[in-house]
Amino acid sequence: MSHAPETITKARDLVTQISARTTPARVRVLAVLLEAQRPLSHLDVLTTLHPAIDRVTVYRVLDWLTEQHLAHKLSGDDRVWRFAVAPAPHHHAHFQCENCGRFFCLENVSSDLPVSLPAHFMARMVEITVKGICADCR
Ligand SMILES: [Zn+2]
Ligand SMILES: [Zn+2]
Incomplete structure (x- = not known):
């Protein structure tokens, strides 16, 4: 899936807003979450990224996005973490x-x-x- 330019811009703005460095991996992984509009597993994100980003980097970026509150994560019965963009600073x-x-x-x-x-x-x-x-x- 290739990203719409606005999605990349939005992802870059979100990373910039928290005064963090905008790396291509951060921007592209966040763009995947923005486009998905629902929680995705690490594997879902990996298979969506073209060109690919290595799996360790994707893990690190997903954790980083969660720590920065740009994303939230949840676990299912399968013990697989899923990540979604943080829609609002409230629980849901x-x-x-x-x-x-x-x-x-x-x-x-x-x-x-x-x-x-x-x-x-x-x-x-x-x-x-x-x-x-x-x-x-x-
Ligand atoms: Zn269904
Ligand atoms: Zn959620």
Whole structure:
């Protein structure tokens, strides 16, 4: 998949906004996430990149994007991390299609802590995943 020039520009702007160095790998991996509009695994990103970027670099860039809050990551039942652009600085839930296995970000669902924790417990993150069948699979 080749990127639309606006996607590359947007990716470069996002990296520049956090005062980080814009390397081709950072810009191109972020462009893949911007275009996908849904969480992608490392393998998904690798197979989308043409020309290819080596797998270790892609891992590093995905982790870096997550640390910089330009992306967020979630894990599925398969223990595979998936990465998506950070849509907004709030928590949200995800939808996993049980047929095709794809994940989607549900931005209008609150993932505020739905339970109260015992005394002196501290929540670090909340993951809410709704499972079902996506529109393409119905
Ligand atoms: Zn599906
Ligand atoms: Zn998400």
